[in-house]
Amino acid sequence: QKEVEQNSGPLSVPEGAIASLNCTYSDRGSQSFFWYRQYSGKSPELIMSIYSNGDKEDGRFTAQLNKASQYVSLLIRDSQPSDSATYLCAGLPSYNFNKFYFGSGTKLNVKP
Amino acid sequence: EPEVTQTPSHQVTQMGQEVILRCVPISNHLYFYWYRQILGQKVEFLVSFYNNEISEKSEIFDDQFSVERPDGSNFTLKIRSTKLEDSAMYFCASRPTGTGEAFFGQGTRLTVV
Numbered sequence: 001q002k003e004v005e006q007n008s009g010p011l012s013v014p015e016g017a018i019a020s021l022n023c024t025y026s027d028r029g030s031q032s033f034f035w036y037r038q039y040s041g042k043s044p045e046l047i048m049s050i051y052s053n054g055d056k057e058d059g060r061f062t063a064q065l066n067k068a069s070q071y072v073s074l075l076i077r078d079s080q081p082s083d084s085a086t087y088l089c090a091g092l093p094s095y096n097f098n099k100f101y102f103g104s105g106t107k108l109n110v111k112p
Numbered sequence: 113e114p115e116v117t118q119t120p121s122h123q124v125t126q127m128g129q130e131v132i133l134r135c136v137p138i139s140n141h142l143y144f145y146w147y148r149q150i151l152g153q154k155v156e157f158l159v160s161f162y163n164n165e166i167s168e169k170s171e172i173f174d175d176q177f178s179v180e181r182p183d184g185s186n187f188t189l190k191i192r193s194t195k196l197e198d199s200a201m202y203f204c205a206s207r208p209t210g211t212g213e214a215f216f217g218q219g220t221r222l223t224v225v
Contacts (some may be wrong), residue, residue, distance in 0.1 A: 034212065036216075044203070049212065099170075100158050
């Protein structure tokens with residue numbers, strides 16, 4: 001059973017702080033990972049993808065992948081109230097591009 | 113910027129009726145997906161579609177469901193004999209070859225009464 005696990009939260013951080021969101025996965029065959037942001041009642045919006053070990057930065061967002069430990073994380077620097085949303089981690093196995101595995105999401109609250 | 117579009121945004125139907133949810137994927141994308149999300153729950157995979165055929169389907173995607181690409185732009189999900197538990201947000205997604213990045217439409221909220 002391929003699983004992606006996330007802490008449901010909520011994770012509360014003050015405005016301007018760094019928010020750290022984590023995800024673990026069970027399938028070592030999963031090679032590609034994605035972070036989606038989902039506002040309440042809206043669809044998932046792709047914000048980061050990461051395919052190799054290490055860090056990938058895009059603006060205020062940094063995705064980190066550690067395949068040996070089977071975890072993925074997302075750091076949001078200078079958090080803003082507009083970042084308040086549920087963040088979904090998704091994995092895609094290298095041997096099966098037909099199906100993304102989604103975690104249940106972590107709810108982030110950024111307090112002004 | 114290209115986007116996946118879904119219609120309708122909200123559909124209310126009576127139990128037992130058939131509904132068709134429509135999607136227009138991004139034009140140069142070749143992989144298409146339907147996911148659903150019951151209120152307060154995780155995003156669940158229903159089916160993936162490539163080269164005019166189903167490439168994978170979940171255990172949820174039984175004979176009640178079908179997908180079709182009736183022309184070069186539309187991708188539809190048909191739900192026959194709807195049940196109360198089919199009430200959910202249904203999301204269409206598409207992705208191009210060469211990358212795993214999938215983009216979601218805005219969703220159709222299906223309410224079965």
